[in-house]
Amino acid sequence: MRKISILGSTGSIGKQTLDVVRENRDKFEVVAISANSSIDLLLEQIVEFKPKYVAVYQKECYKKIKESIPAEINVEVLCGMDGLKAISTLDEIDILLTAVVGMIGLEPTVAAIKKGIDIALANKETLVTAGKLIMDLAKKNGVKILPVDSEHSAIFQSLQGENSKNIDKIILTASGGPFRGKTRNDLLNVTKNEALKHPNWSMGRKISIDSSTLMNKGLEVIEAKWLFGVNHNDIDVVVHPQSIIHSMVQFDDSSVIAQLGCPDMKLPIQYALGYPDRISNKYERVDFAKIATLTFENSDPETFPCLKLAYECLELGGTYSAVLNSANEILVNEFLEDKIGFYDIPYFIEKVLESHKSIENATLEEILEIDKWSRDSVKKWINR
Numbered sequence: 001m002r003k004i005s006i007l008g009s010t011g012s013i014g015k016q017t018l019d020v021v022r023e024n025r026d027k028f029e030v031v032a033i034s035a036n037s038s039i040d041l042l043l044e045q046i047v048e049f050k051p052k053y054v055a056v057y058q059k060e061c062y063k064k065i066k067e068s069i070p071a072e073i074n075v076e077v078l079c080g081m082d083g084l085k086a087i088s089t090l091d092e093i094d095i096l097l098t099a100v101v102g103m104i105g106l107e108p109t110v111a112a113i114k115k116g117i118d119i120a121l122a123n124k125e126t127l128v129t130a131g132k133l134i135m136d137l138a139k140k141n142g143v144k145i146l147p148v149d150s151e152h153s154a155i156f157q158s159l160q161g162e163n164s165k166n167i168d169k170i171i172l173t174a175s176g177g178p179f180r181g182k183t184r185n186d187l188l189n190v191t192k193n194e195a196l197k198h199p200n201w202s203m204g205r206k207i208s209i210d211s212s213t214l215m216n217k218g219l220e221v222i223e224a225k226w227l228f229g230v231n232h233n234d235i236d237v238v239v240h241p242q243s244i245i246h247s248m249v250q251f252d253d254s255s256v257i258a259q260l261g262c263p264d265m266k267l268p269i270q271y272a273l274g275y276p277d278r279i280s281n282k283y284e285r286v287d288f289a290k291i292a293t294l295t296f297e298n299s300d301p302e303t304f305p306c307l308k309l310a311y312e313c314l315e316l317g318g319t320y321s322a323v324l325n326s327a328n329e330i331l332v333n334e335f336l337e338d339k340i341g342f343y344d345i346p347y348f349i350e351k352v353l354e355s356h357k358s359i360e361n362a363t364l365e366e367i368l369e370i371d372k373w374s375r376d377s378v379k380k381w382i383n384r
Contacts, residue, residue: 002028004120004273005053005093007084007108008100009033010041012204013122013148013265017097018045020270023281028273032087034100037061043068046075053090055083057104081107088112095273097148098123101206102329103371106130110364113137120272122148124219125329129322130367131226145227146272151220152227153268154246154259159228162251170224171248171256173240174299175199177211180241184303190342192335199241209332210306213345214299218310222321225314232314237307239297244286262286305346309353318358319370326374327352334382344382352377 004021008014014033021028032053035042039061046054046069055078056062062079069075078086081104088096088108096112097120098105105123110130112119114137121127127134138145147153151172159167178197179187195212196205203211210216214237221235246268248258261267262284270279301308306328313320331345340348352374359366 001026002094002273003031003092004028005032005087005090005096006030007034007088007096007098007105007123008036009045010035010038011099011101012207013099013269014097015041016266017099017269017273018049020266020273021049024270024274024279027279031090031093034084034087035061036100036104039064039068046073051075053078053087055079055087057081057084084108085111089115089117093117095120095146097269097273098126099148101125101204103129103326103368106367107364109134110137113141113143116141116143118144118146120146120148120269122269124149124216124223125325127223127226128219128325129319129371130362130364131222131321132361133364133367135226144275146275147223147227148265148268148272149220149223150263150265150268151247152223153271155224155228155249157259157271158247158249158257162249162257164229166251166253167228167230167234167249168252168254169250170228170230170235171250172217172220172224172235172237173243173245173247174214174217174237175211175243176239176241176297177214179212179303180239180297182303184343187303187342192338195335195342205336206329206332209335210328213306213342214304215306215310215328215332215345217299218307219325221307221310222314232311237299239299240294241297242291242294244291244294260286305343306349309346309349313353316358318360319362319367320353320356320358322362322367322370323353323356323374324349326371327378330375330378331382340382348378348381351381 030049030051034055036057053076066077085108089111095118099122109126196208243263245258250256313324327349334340
């Protein structure tokens with residue numbers, strides 16, 4: 001029985017993680033869960049899974065959940081960042097699944113790694129902002145970083161039994177998002193509702209916008225560099241609209257190994273939680289005759305400049321990726337609130353990057369300070 005703690009149990013990945021647990025009660029036990037503000041759903045999860053610990057990030061919501069939990073359920077409710085760190089470092093858990101969105105996931109993840117707890121990683125910002133720090137800490141503490149994103153899980157699975165020194169190229173696949181095939185002129189006046197309509201995946205609002213700008217793929221390129229120890233020049237992005245091939249690895253003998261499957265985030269979640277074992281399930285199987293055709297297209301960094309910015313940040317190194325991430329977070333929120341346009345996102349990111357003084361081998365404290373500086377800086381640019 002593997003005991004797990006979930007950061008972000010009420011989000012898309014968190015809910016699907018609980019689906020996996022529900023289907024495998026004999027293999028997984030939920031010891032702790034957390035939420036930001038989705039109190040009603042969190043309460044349902046507490047009643048069903050009866051975790052020993054619950055962390056609520058917002059203080060007002062913390063008070064509400066404490067008052068709402070049925071008296072017969074024995075659960076300790078914790079609050080704020082201290083609460084998130086507490087449920088990430090419990091002596092009794094075997095693995096921490098980080099499914100929160102944003103920089104909120106970084107400190108609890110660092111704390112868990114220092115405690116020697118394996119990480120099932122679905123929080124992009126952890127490696128994007130602090131990739132070297134995280135991977136060095138994981139190596140020092142003998143901790144496994146198990147990717148939950150479908151693309152990185154595909155690469156991870158394709159590398160099983162292989163020597164990573166033989167990697168020639170990592171090929172990340174992208175669905176192309178809602179604007180595949182569009183030109184820059186087509187996208188000048190797109191609305192948030194158009195950007196939120198992903199063709200293949202049901203995701204949260206922030207990641208849906210990142211998919212429409214291809215920033216999500218840019219962040220995945222940065223993650224792949226740290227997860228698999230490759231140079232940014234050895235990571236390609238190809239558009240694969242069917243989303244059946246989730247990513248590929250090309251080796252130095254020219255062989256290409258890929259992981260395929262029907263689009264379903266529960267598969268990479270289950271693989272990370274059960275690793276190194278595979279767990280039988282009843283998920284949809286690929287019907288190749290029905291699919292008939294798998295197609296591929298080059299990515300378009302001119303129409304989607306966020307992807308190009310991500311590569312540039314990797315090439316520059318230091319803390320540029322941290323600035324990219326936090327500026328994007330603010331700008332996506334501004335776009336969702338109809339305060340800026342679609343192409344204002346890469347425009348303002350570039351402005352903030354140009355004024356950044358990078359730090360090599362930054363500490364956690366320095367990364368958090370840079371994150372704050374970047375957010376403040378992008379707000380100033382918007383308000384000029």
